[in-house]
Structure formats: structure tokens, C-alpha cells
Amino acid sequence: MLRSESEAELAFRREVRGWFERELPAELRDLTFRPLPDMVMPWYRKLSRQGWIAPHWPRAFGGMDASPVEQVILMEEAARIGAPEIPTQGLNQIGPILQRFGSDAQKEFHLPRILNGDAIWCQGYSEPGAGSDLASLRTAGSVEGDDVVVTGHKIWTTWGHHADWMYALVRTNKDVPKREGISFILIDMKSSGVLRRPIRTLADEFEFCEVFLDKVRVPRANIVGELNRGWTVATALLSQERLILGSPGNALRAYERLRRLARALGTRLSDSDKLMIAKARIELETLIASFLDAAEGFRDGRPVDSSYLKILSTETTQFILDAAQTVSGAYAGVKFPMDVDGTTIDFSELFLQSRRLSIYGGSNEIQRDLIARNVLAMPRGRA
Amino acid sequence: MSEIAGDQMLISDNVRRLFDASRALPRARAAAACWPDTDRTVLREFIEMGWLSLLLPEDDGGMGASAIDFVALIESLGDLLLPEPVGPMLATVSLLAACQSPAADRLLKAALGDERIVLAATEADRSLQGDTNHIVFDAHWADVVVFATGETEQFSLRAVAKIDVDGLDALVRNIDGGSLCSVRLDGSMGEELASGARARDIFMRCRNMQRLAAAASLLGLVRKSLQDAIDYVKLRRQFGVAVGSFQALQHRAATLHVACQSARALLYEAARTVGTANEAVACAAAKVKAADTAMAVVKESVQFHGAIGFSDEADVALFFRRAVALTAAYGTAEACHRTCFAG
């Protein structure tokens, strides 16, 4: 972050750094892969006990109500120490939505479990036939007494095979325009009729899965908002999601990888490598500045153009990891982390992972479409 | 665009049949899964049928193929994602033939007779492991490695058996199922094949041919990968239409088409320069262009496919990983840029 920090912010940074150094176990630092729940949840719980798990949540719900600068400080310090990636569907997606649309009972039950790490969440939106065109989803829910009975097929569900709960979109009325017959519902993944199959990714691990729902009985009380009014809830969440996807956390982690590679290369760094790294730095600072600008605007009541941030942050991360590929030279395709003069370097994993960023959370093509139409007020053209 | 000529087509058809084109991708998958794959069955057949002499002069019993024929063949094999390092082997065999020394001739006979697989470590590229000074790509296939040491008068082209090199069994695994290996090679190792300025020319030719081969493989594979992506967006429907009907995707497909066509033109132009003063610059330029084009195409192929493109189940994942590995191998962007600047 280029901005100079106030005394209080500097003190906060020192506190965070000191605490991370004391509390983050060595075996969780600088991991070159995304750790599974067993490995990462103890750290999640520790952050939670410290009160730092939900910087962007309001205090009333157990968050930190952190300022944008404080949020960036936390992200920078996490990147600096090489803190592992933690599951975020609860914190960044369903948590904020429940705060806004949830019933008292839903808030009371779910929010504490998200904060303390007892519940891992997944997002059940996409289906084989409904990707960018989410509203065409077909997973069906029929109201039977106090239950909604859900049958359908969700796919690309990040961490669905580790999740305790899924927030899902289901069609509860087929006889109305597409967006008016969808409900937003919370499904306990231990319910009978839930079958999950992990899917291997480009990066050769199991990031996501498909979820088959066969007559799963979900209490009606698990509907968020009203029956058939789920689209409003879902789209509010999407723009929230993009604001979070617009945070510089991923790009900071990527840049830290690049710096680590540069340190390991030492005197072997060429001038053109240095140029690449400088360019990556410029992109990173541009992103941080944009995030601060947007988040501070949001705080002051300005509307957020979340599509712009989603595009910027995902493509900045990809740019930084592309730069790392170039600097890696002949080693750019090496599969497993390798020791380079005493430093463990991952050459390809994060780079491969970065290709997902422009696809999920509403693809970057869809975001550009939204900007053209909603921000720039350009006419809807031919397909 | 120059289409490949009749006899080039014949060669390519025969070799594709030999490598069983219809089962190539499952094979590439299997090779990456049970790593390192060194099943020599098909390679042995390739050698027995005499294909290794493709680039040798007809007077020496070779097939007298030109650099253009070579590029056409390797390009046509690109989409098969062969585990076998066919291009680098062919380049190394012609290096051996060019040496015209007893040591090189013995090795050549052994290579053509399928006893030893000879590969050249042509890129003394920035190694990141200890005090090693050479990187051998596809090292898991090699029985013998050809390398060069020394400058000008002291230039020595040498061959050393794999078992005589410390660390040549310490393979580093690549994401596509290939490998690289960093080793320390010096003038005391193995036997000399040729020396001095002539040896340097022979070695540089081999390096250039390997760069050409990498470029040709890359452009062969991305042609298929781009076609797959275009076929996919024609079929995949969202919002009631094929996503391929969106101009946002059409323009990018068109941009990639321009990149592929022009990179291919440069590749064949480079093949034509082999034996001329511009050979080194042309081959380096062709490699960089092919790699940049390939990475652009495979990234967009993933993007065009959406989430399924990020899954391992789609072939685009195989193309993506091979493109990354080939971009890194046989001439990094930095090494090729240096050649272009110097030339």
C-alpha cells in the first residue's frame, strides 16, 4: 500500500504482524497449495478468537468493522507471513446476506457458526445448463407441508465436498417468468439425498465438486427472504461477492510469491526479470488504490461499481502470476514445489489456479457486459 | 498460408498412424499419471522404421528431409501431445551426423539402431539448482546427453552416458508429464564429438532446430486447442443462444486466429532460413512468437469453456499444461530475446 499510515494504523500493523509471527504455526506458512479443512480450520478458529476473522462485518454481528486501510493492512500482513487461504463462502458471501435478509432465527443460528469456524459453507448456484445464464436454473423445490423438497444437480461447487451447509438457488415456481420463481434456501449437507462427487481441476486438485440433490427435505424455515423472491437475495449477494472478489488479497498473495521467487533467484535475476517485477508492483498498487477508493466510497454511501473491481483484481492477480511464469524461465512448468537455495518455490500451482479467477463470480465477460450497459449506458447490441 | 506439400502430408499421416493418433490424448493423460513414462514400445517402432534418419542426407542413407519438412512433421504431431521427444531426438541425430568423427559415428549408429536414445542439452540456461550449469529437458528418455563446453578454440562438443552424470536421475516433474533435470557438465566428462568453431556451428544448428521443433509443437497443439474452443462455443448455449454468437468472444477468437496464422508464417519463414545467416534470430523469434501465441490461445480456450475448462476432464487442460511446459523448454523467452538482440 502506498498510502502513509496514521499512528493508529501503524500500531495496528505492528500488532497484527507481531501476533501473526507468534501465532501462525511454521507448518502453515508459505504453503504452496490450498490446505484442506483439517489443516486450516485451527488457524481459522484462532483468527476468530482474536476477533480478526471478519474484518468487514459490522461489530453488531461479531465483526471488526475495520476501515478499508485496516483491511488492506490485514491482507498485506497475511500475505507477508504466508498465511494460508481460508474458506470464505461463509464470511464473504452468505454471512453478509443473512445479516441483510436472514430471519432472526437464521442469523442467530448461522452467524456465530460462520465466525467460529464450526460451519463451512458452499454456494449452490451453477448447474450444468445454468452458468452465466444463472436464471435458467432447473433444480426444483416443491413445498410439502413445512418442508421444501429439493431435487436437482449443482456443479462447480467450490469446497462442496467439505461443506457443512450450502446456500442454493432452487426453482419453486415454474409457471412465472424465470426470475420470479426462484427461492434462496439453506441446505444442511448432511441431509439424506445429498450426493457429492469431487471434480479434479486444471491444477490437479479437487477445488470443486458436483452435488446431486435427490428429494432432499429442507425445512421451510431455511428459505432466506420469501418464497419465490430468491433472485433479489441472490443478486444482492453477487454484487457483494464481487466487491470481495475485488479485494487485493489474492493479488497480494501472488505478488508475495513473485517476490519470494525473486529473493531465491538473487543475483541470477536479470534486468528483464526486474522490469517484470516492477510492472507487477505497479499493477498491484493500482489495485490497492482502486480498492481503497471503492471501499471508502461505499463507506461514505457512494454506489460501488463492483464489476470494475472484480475485473481489475482478478486480472491483476493473473498478470502477476504471468510475470512469475516469465521469471521462472525454464522452470515455469515444474509441477511440485522445489527447493531453490533453501527456499521452497512453487512454480506452477498458483499460476494454474489463477485461471479460475476470470471465470467464477460472474465471468469477466459478463462483468464487461454489465459495465457497458449499466455504467456506460451503452445500447444493447446484437448478441 | 502455405499448406503442407503432398509428401509432407504422407510423412505426417504415416507417423500419426504409428503413434496411434486416435488414442493419443488418453495416452498423454496416462503418461502424466504414471510418471515418469518411459515406455519405449512406440518409440522403438519409430526408430526401427528409420524415421530418425529423416534429416540425414540421402547420400548417407537418410531421408534428406528439409527443415521445412521437419517443421511440418512436428507441427502435425503437436496435437497428439506425445510424451516422446521426437523433435529434439531428430535434431540431435542430425548433430551427430554432422560431426563426422568416429565417436559421433559410433553414437549415431547406436541411436539409429535403437540401442541408445541421445538427446542434447542445448540450453545452458539459468539453472536454479545448486551449481548445476545445464538443463536437460525430457531427461527421463535419454541414455546419452550431448552438451557443449568452452568458448571459441576451446569449444568442445561432447557426449556423456546418463549413468556417468551425477543427478541425471534426479528428475524434476513437469505439469504435462515431461521432465527437466539440472546437472553439472564439464569438459572432463564423456567423450568429445567435435571441437572448435565447426563444433560450435553444429551445436548452434541443433539448438536452433530444437527451438523450431518446440515452436512447431506449440503451434500444432494450439491449432487444435483453438478449434476445440470455437467448436465448444458454437455448441454451448446460454441466454437462449450459442455463447459463440457473442461478439465479445468472436472478436477474441478472431484475434487468436490472427496470432496463430502469423506465428505459423514466421515458423515456416524460420525453417526456410536454416543454413543462412539469419537462422539463429529466426528460430529464436519463431519460438518466442509460438510460445506467446500458444499461451494466449490456451488461456482463452479455458476461458471460452467456462468452468468445464478449469476442470481436468476437458482436453483443454492437457493442452494448457503442455503449452506451459513447452514454453519453458528449449529456449526461454529471455534466452531467445538475447539471441534476437545479438543477431
Ligand SMILES: Cc1cc2nc3c(=O)[nH]c(=O)nc-3n(C[C@H](O)[C@H](O)[C@H](O)COP(=O)(O)OP(=O)(O)OC[C@H]3O[C@@H](n4cnc5c(N)ncnc54)[C@H](O)[C@@H]3O)c2cc1C
Ligand atoms: C474454480 C471455480 C469455482 C466455482 N465455484 C462455484 C461455486 O462455488 N458455486 C457455484 O454456483 N458456481 C461456481 N463456479 C461456476 C461459475 O459461477 C461459472 O463457471 C460461471 O458462472 C460461468 O458459467 P459456465 O462455466 O457455465 O460458463 P458459460 O456460461 O457456459 O460461459 C462460457 C463462456 O462464454 C462466455 N459468455 C457467456 N455469456 C456471455 C455473454 N453474454 N457475453 C460474452 N460472453 C459470454 C463466458 O464468459 C465464458 O467465457 C465456479 C467456477 C470455477 C471455475
